[in-house]
Amino acid sequence: MSGNVPASTRTLRVLTFLATQPGPVPMERISSAVGLPRSSTYHLLRAMIDEGFVVHLPEEKRYGLGVAAFEIGSAYLRHDPLERLARPLLVQLVAEVGQTAHLGVLHGRELVYLLKEQPPRPVTLVTDVGVRLPATLTASGRALLAELPPAQVRALFPSPDAFVRRTDRGPATLTQLRRLLADEKRQGYAVEDSFISPGVTSVASAAVDHAGHPVAAISVTFRTDAVPVSDRHLLAHRTRQAATALTRRLHG
Template identity: 85%
Template sequence: MSGNVPASTRTLRVLTFLATQPGPVPMERIASAVGLPRSSTYHLLKAMISEGFVVHLPEEKRYGLGVAAFEIGSAYLRHDPLERLARPLLAQLVADVGQTAHLGVLHGRELVYLLKEQPPRPVTLVTDVGVRLPATLTASGRALLAELPAPQVRALFPTPESFVRRTDAGPQTLSQLRRLLADERRQGYAIEESHITPGFASVATAAVDHVGHPVAAISVTFRTESVPPEAIPALARRTKQAADALTRRLHG
């Protein structure tokens, strides 16, 4: 890269490169990928860290996308195209399962609900469009967190104070969150019961972009008394089908 390339272009190239990586990478790889000297790369990364777009992992001597990068991505995805792609999928999901379905995205440590589709006889829920809830307490939030690299999850929840209590349920430390995400990743879906509203549960799975980053989550919320435990895996599979369909739509 020649010396007359604007700093803004160099910054965007660093962000683009980091977005295509499966996890944080050493500075030497970043410098090589964007064609910058090591010293210039160091100063550029330092500035990006101060603005929250890059996170430095000193023990690993690696750099990855910071919270600000994910917030910008979430802001873009909250615009009309994502909602238009997802709306018919949610409508069909509700018709198939007879429960309320949502589309949500991460915004920092919160889950923001973008869409809500209801059956003919809906129940009252706090999860209306525009509502923000702690990501660790929602099935949608954890479905998205489970698809993030572990260092990004650590950057989002660096201290016990990063965790919010609502109904005295859900993870309260990073180690608890990691174990929960690993368990839910293995089972193929996230589930929460009475973490947000007593007597209600949700299952959720994530849709991902072309490089595997989580874009949005589709969830189904139901009264715990209305769905027996043995029926939950089937409900989760149908929810995953909707999320997979959204993934395909996002890939074009």
């Protein structure tokens, strides 16, 4: 990084780097990632700590995102234009199918929920706005992963350690994930049955931008025993229609 890069740019690069890490990291990694000398990195981190954007863990000698960064992220979730484009579609979807609908986006290996619309008598779910779940275990996450280039999926999940399980179901290797993504991409939607919570099923489809890159997924979640298997394709079809409508809205 050249010496004439504004301090604001350096600050944003530090925040961006920390946001992509699975946890707090040593100063040396931050310094290397943003191209700053150790002394400059230290002073920049001190200023960011004072403002609440970074937190220092002295026992571990590591730095992570602070509360102020979380507040900015929360504001994004509340005001993102994507939410405004998708909410009417989710409201309509819930009215038609009578089940809970979500809007989710990928963040690294996780699926983050931005919106949740519920019917009058909703099913109790672990999902809510701001909740993060392993992308490989959610229908929304896999609907989005299925639209990514294979090399990008491989980079996200380079080893078995990158896979998480909450029940006894779900892909545990890259080979298993690729097979599942290929099947779901062919059918145009993803299905998750008890990967997150036993007895709960979701179907999801992805919306894409002008370049075909996945932007967000719309999903419908329901109790497994409440919807016959023969009727699930109808929910999947309606979910896919909602995602297609969001794609058109994203294209303007």
